[in-house]
Amino acid sequence: MTKVYAMGDQKVHALRGIDLEIAPGDFTAIMGPSGSGKSTLMNLIGALDQPTSGEMLIEGHSLSTMRPDDLADLRNRTLGFVFQQFNLLPRANALQNVKLPLRYARHEQIDADARARECLELVGLGDRMDHRPAQLSGGQQQRVAIARALAGRPRIILADEPTGALDTKTSTDIMELLVKLNATGITIILVTHEPEVAEFARRRIHFRDGLIESDERRAA
Amino acid sequence: MKFSVALASAIEALFANLLRSFLTMLGIIIGVASVMTMMAMGEGAKARIDEQISALGASTLTLRPGSMRRGGRSLGAGAAKPFTESDIAVLASLPYAQAVSGQLSKSVTAVSGQTNWSTSLTGTDAAYFEIHDWTPTEGRVFTDREVRTGAAVAVIGKSIVDNLFDGTDPLGQRIRVNNVPVSVIGVLSEKGQSSFGSDRDDVIFIPLGTARNRIIGAHRTTPKNVSRIEVMVADGYDLKEAQNKLGEYMRERRRIKAGADDDFMVFNIADFVRARSATQATMGVLLAFMAAVALFVGGVGVMNIMLVSVTERTREIGLRMALGARGSDIMVQFLAEAIVLCGTGGLIGVVLGFAGSWIAAKTGGWEMSISPQITLISLGAAVAVGLFFGYFPARRAARLNPIDALRYE
Numbered sequence: 302m303t304k305v306y307a308m309g310d311q312k313v314h315a316l317r318g319i320d321l322e323i324a325p326g327d328f329t330a331i332m333g334p335s336g337s338g339k340s341t342l343m344n345l346i347g348a349l350d351q352p353t354s355g356e357m358l359i360e361g362h363s364l365s366t367m368r369p370d371d372l373a374d375l376r377n378r379t380l381g382f383v384f385q386q387f388n389l390l391p392r393a394n395a396l397q398n399v400k401l402p403l404r405y406a407r408h409e410q411i412d413a414d415a416r417a418r419e420c421l422e423l424v425g426l427g428d429r430m431d432h433r434p435a436q437l438s439g440g441q442q443q444r445v446a447i448a449r450a451l452a453g454r455p456r457i458i459l460a461d462e463p464t465g466a467l468d469t470k471t472s473t474d475i476m477e478l479l480v481k482l483n484a485t486g487i488t489i490i491l492v493t494h495e496p497e498v499a500e501f502a503r504r505r506i507h508f509r510d511g512l513i514e515s516d517e518r519r520a521a
Numbered sequence: 522m523k524f525s526v527a528l529a530s531a532i533e534a535l536f537a538n539l540l541r542s543f544l545t546m547l548g549i550i551i552g553v554a555s556v557m558t559m560m561a562m563g564e565g566a567k568a569r570i571d572e573q574i575s576a577l578g579a580s581t582l583t584l585r586p587g588s589m590r591r592g593g594r595s596l597g598a599g600a601a602k603p604f605t606e607s608d609i610a611v612l613a614s615l616p617y618a619q620a621v622s623g624q625l626s627k628s629v630t631a632v633s634g635q636t637n638w639s640t641s642l643t644g645t646d647a648a649y650f651e652i653h654d655w656t657p658t659e660g661r662v663f664t665d666r667e668v669r670t671g672a673a674v675a676v677i678g679k680s681i682v683d684n685l686f687d688g689t690d691p692l693g694q695r696i697r698v699n700n701v702p703v704s705v706i707g708v709l710s711e712k713g714q715s716s717f718g719s720d721r722d723d724v725i726f727i728p729l730g731t732a733r734n735r736i737i738g739a740h741r742t743t744p745k746n747v748s749r750i751e752v753m754v755a756d757g758y759d760l761k762e763a764q765n766k767l768g769e770y771m772r773e774r775r776r777i778k779a780g781a782d783d784d785f786m787v788f789n790i791a792d793f794v795r796a797r798s799a800t801q802a803t804m805g806v807l808l809a810f811m812a813a814v815a816l817f818v819g820g821v822g823v824m825n826i827m828l829v830s831v832t833e834r835t836r837e838i839g840l841r842m843a844l845g846a847r848g849s850d851i852m853v854q855f856l857a858e859a860i861v862l863c864g865t866g867g868l869i870g871v872v873l874g875f876a877g878s879w880i881a882a883k884t885g886g887w888e889m890s891i892s893p894q895i896t897l898i899s900l901g902a903a904v905a906v907g908l909f910f911g912y913f914p915a916r917r918a919a920r921l922n923p924i925d926a927l928r929y930e
Binding site: 344376 | 526533841844846848850924927
């Protein structure tokens with residue numbers, strides 16, 4: 302795949318041609334300095350963007366042939382996003398935040414309340430459901446965000462610098478949570494520039510200047 | 522996303538920024554309140570005009586000497602030959618005339634004891650009270666005999682009682698009208714203000730002959746003159762047709778040559794009121810237009826704030842899209858907010874509109890009439906404004922690129 306952005310009359314080659322396959326159930330860390338193309342790749346995997354050339358497939362389906370509404374449903378049902386800045390709605394409490402993606406779930410009948418509670422229990426925040434983001438610590442907010450990503454029962458979780466705004470201790474807690482989720486069979490794709498965070502992943506891919514520099518797998 | 526869910530979160534968003542929401546709604550509130558008041562005023566005024574027309578006698582034709590204009594110049598009524606009592610007699614024998622009354626009027630000073638009062642005197646006959654459907658609350662009106670013999674009797678309006686008698690019973694009392702003594706035999710029921718603003722109860726009626734001979738004085742060349750004649754058209758005759766027939770009859774009687782202009786007028790009082798109400802209707806349309814402009818300006822205010830809101834919440838929109846919201850979900854969310862904003866403004870506006878209509882009805886002196894349709898139209902207009910002016914910001918939100926929206930600072 303390649304991705305070229307037009308910045309004014311200049312062309313920025315964010316991805317210069319990569320070929321990558323991520324197996325279901327894997328835990329992959331994508332690393333590299335800023336500008337190396339890792340966020341671009343994340344957007345492509347997240348069905349938020351389309352490659353300039355090449356093809357992006359999720360579970361065998363080509364994203365380039367899907368309509369915008371189908372892409373939205375894909376993000377809703379197959380993918381879960383975790384962001385560096387948590388991106389919680391400040392006015393809503395933890396439970397309401399976790400329920401947010403279920404509002405957009407079309408094809409299935411879900412007991413949103415029960416599902417959201419279950420997800421919050423899973424991330425260890427069963428006793429903080431009616432707290433607003435401002436009443437929670439950074440680590441707790443990221444847990445809410447992870448619970449939100451889990452609400453749609455996704456098969457893939459995309460975490461973009463999930464520990465970037467957290468201290469070391471909390472980062473470790475969050476990463477242990479992701480490892481736990483991975484153990485239940487969810488594919489996890491993580492973008493980070495912190496080597497100690499990447500240590501939690503089984504596979505580590507280094508990017509540089511829009512190309513894959515190294516692709517290593519931790520010995521089991 | 523269900524629309525009810527969107528509505529609930531729209532109401533939440535409205536309360537999250539209460540002051541701003543209220544200021545935005547203000548334009549809609551004023552717009553809806555004025556649309557409603559204008560429509561209620563229009564209906565109230567119309568109802569009052571209908572009532573006035575029936576009070577004036579919807580089936581009464583009035584004859585006056587003189588013409589509206591001749592050779593581009595308007596002539597006073599005095600310039601032409603006046604009508605006479607014999608005209609009244611022959612008109613009364615026409616098949617379509619149910620009652621015919623003649624009148625002479627003058628401004629006079631009435632005195633009772635030490636009290637003076639400037640008022641208007643009308644010399645007329647018993648038919649006048651029949652035509653105007655005006656009955657006495659005390660005493661009686663004059664008999665034909667009193668009219669024939671020129672008795673010194675008077676029937677007075679309520680305002681005369683208030684101003685000359687100050688609580689004492691006027692019946693049987695004497696008043697001097699321009700120094701001519703007459704005795705009060707009846708007090709008429711209260712009619713209130715006319716549509717032209719004059720007090721219809723500030724009047725003294727005495728028999729036609731008495732007024733002409735003793736107070737007003739006869740015309741130089743025409744004895745037994747009257748200044749106007751009223752003809753009440755009998756049931757079953759068309760008013761317009763009777764008006765034409767009466768005109769032709771009077772041309773013949775006054776020997777007007779074919780092709781020459783009339784030297785008299787036949788008109789229906791109701792026409793004047795209708796002409797005036799047409800002016801009021803034009804005013805009403807103008808006011809309604811201004812109210813619509815207010816609503817439009819309010820709508821632009823809503824659009825402005827919705828655009829600000831979309832910009833402020835760009836990251837939130839990006840997040841929602843990343844979580845699986847379709848463009849249409851975002852669209853519905855922002856449309857719902859615009860509709861809630863305008864709908865709430867509309868509700869407050871309706872309440873204010875009720876108050877405004879009540880005040881307008883009090884000042885204008887008519888019954889307050891707010892039909893459910895007016896309320897529904899006003900509310901509907903507010904919601905329509907929300908839909909119309911909310912569409913553009915909502916579409917802008919729905920078309921945001923999720924990546925750019927998520928990164929927006």
